[in-house]
Amino acid sequence: MTESNISIHAAILRQHGRDVLKILRKAENITTKIARWTNHRIFNIRCAKVDITPRSIKLKSAVTGIKANKVIHKAEKQLLDIRIRNCSFTISKLQDELQNLETNLFTxxxxxxxxxxxxxxxxxRSQEFDKVKCKQREKFGKLVTAKQEFLLKNRAEENDIDRNRWVINKSDRILSENEKSVLEKGLNYAVTPREIPMKEYIVNTEVACRQLAPAKAQSLRADVVKCLRKSKVPPCNIKKGEQKALFDLKKDENITILPADKGRATVVLNTSDYEDKMESLLNDQTTYQKLAKDPTPAYKRELIGIIREWQHSDPIPQDIKHKIYPTTEEVPKVYGTPKIHKPEAPLRPIVSSIGSLSYNAAKVLANILSPLVGKTDHHIHNSGEFVEKVKNLEVPPGQKLISYDVSALFTSIPVPDAIQAVxxxxxxxxxxxxxxxxxxxHILELLTFCLNTTYFVYKGQYYKQTHGAAMGSPSLP
Known part of the structure; x- marks a missing residue:
């Protein structure tokens, strides 16, 4: 404590007593707090401006990957915004408290x-502010240095990445740089729409309102209308050259663009080659059978009959009934994903059942059955876990480590045996x-229905899978 502090405290104590001195000391305490919180707020605002996350709000997750990192980064930015608002609120509250103390003291x-x-x-206030400012500047400098080192490391890693593996061109078309660039983003990359899809939002809102009470439905409609009125088309997330490249690729009927079966690469094939490979797959009469007409109406009646029988003999909850009740006649579609890691890049058939009459039932089953998977000592979750298990494994001299691959695993599954195992x-x-x-x-009857309705359409021709399960069904966890 400085000599001036001692003299002012002694003077206040001598002239006005201990109670007034207590008010002064409280005012001093709050003054230093305001200085610290002001610095804290400035520090966090600087972090937000340069997109740096302070260590105290860094988040960690066992879930890894690009999407997980984006979610974490977004959450960290939101926490930083909340912290800045909390700082402002605390400073305002302290200032009000200080003003009250000064009023009592000055009277x-x-x-x-x-x-x-x-x-x-x-x-x-100035002394405390300058002292804390030095510490905050030092801390901010360390964070900036850490971020720069991280960016340099990432750039070095990006330079080592072979981007030629991201797009595999097996077609006759010579891809331009813009076409390669837009395909490198992956087939799950969402390009900013040119306009807000108002009709889509309105239709989906009305579908949701059917399940709500009139008052709640009206409230939902009002909220959606308010959001749509305020909505603006976000800036485009691809370059102009990439926009034109995307249009040109879409217009070219001589090529077919598909995701690779493994490795997350984008594959470009001649449409004629793709169709020949698909025809070769579907002409396998031991696996697929051509149908004379669309079996969807018959399957729909079958599923409705199962649900009605349950309601008569052994009712199920209404919410589950609404989930699995078929309200669509969308036909599953088949496509092939190229196995680029094999010679001639053969196709793996994938049946897309999204929106089909059994899709919601299969999703219900997936939630029930997925916890049953991986309960054995020999289950490997992914390649990363496999590497972890074998990295210290020593193969004795004269012995070999061999891996086996099942050919056409899903179409080889015997459905009756699978149901019995379940x-x-x-x-x-x-x-x-x-x-x-x-x-x-109920579960087994629903599973039997889903596994025995493995049909799809390709180029207007309907097919039924004669045995095994279809790749792409949600009921196969």
């Missing part, structure tokens, strides 16, 4: 003492009642 002392106290508090697992599952109110017989 108890003379005008000359008031001027001395104001200078004293201002001096304390039955055995469910009967031993003590947690089943915690996951679903459905009984085992």
């Amino acid at each position: 108890a002392i003379s005008d000359q003492e008031k001027q001395e106290v104001e200078q004293h508090l201002s001096r304390m 039955r055995d697992k469910l009967e031993k599952d003590a947690t089943l009642k915690d996951r679903t109110p459905l009984k085992i017989k």
Whole structure:
């Protein structure tokens, strides 16, 4: 404590007593707090401007990957915004408290003492502000250095990445740089729309309102209308050259663009080559059978019959009934993903059942059955876990480590045996009642229906898979 502090405290104590001195000390305490919180707010604003996350709000997650990192980064930015608002609120609250203390203090002392106290508090605020400012600057500098090192490391890693593996061109078309650039983004990359899809939002809102009470439905409509009125088309997230490249690629009927079966690469094939490979797959009469007409109406009646039978004999909850009740006649579609890691890049058939009559039922089953997967000692979740398990494995001399691959795994699954295996697992599952109110017989009957409705359409021709399960069904966890 400086000599001036001692003298002003002694003077206040001598002239006005201990109670007034307590008010002064409280005012000093709040003054230093305001200085610290002001610095804290400035520090966080600087972090937000240069997109740096302070260590105290860094988030960690066991989930990894690009999408997970984006979610984490977005959450960290939101937390930083909240912290800045909290700083402003705290400073405002402290200033109000200080003002009240100064009012009480200044009514108890003379005008000359008031001027001395104001200078004293201002001096304390400046000293504390400068002291904390040095620490915050040092901390900010370390964060900036850490970010620069991180960016340099990422750039070095990006320079080492072979981008030629991101787009595999097996067609006769010579891709321009803009076409390669837009394809490198991947087939899941969402390009900014040119206009807000108002009709789509309105239709989906009305579908949702059918499940709500009139008052809640009207409130939802009002909220959606308010959001749509305020909505603006975001800036385009691809360059003009990439926009034209995207249009040119879409217009070219001589090529077919597909995701690779493995490796997340984008593959460009001649449409004629793709169709020849698909025809070769579908002409396998041991796996696929051509149908004379669309079987969807018959399957729809079958599923409705199953649900009605349950309602008569052993009712299921209404929410599950609404989920699995078929309200569409969308036909599953088949496409092939090229196996670029194999000679001639053969296709793996994938049946897209999104929107089909059994899709929602398959999703319900997936939520019930997925916890049953991976309960054995020999289950490997992914390649990363496999590497972790074998990295310290030593193969004795004269022995070899061999891996086996099942050819056409899903289409080779015997459906009756699969259903029996599921039955055995469910009967031993003590947690089943915690996951679903459905009984085992309901689950098995629904699973039997989903696994026996493996049909699809390709170029106007309907096919039925004669045995095994279809790749792409949500019921196969």
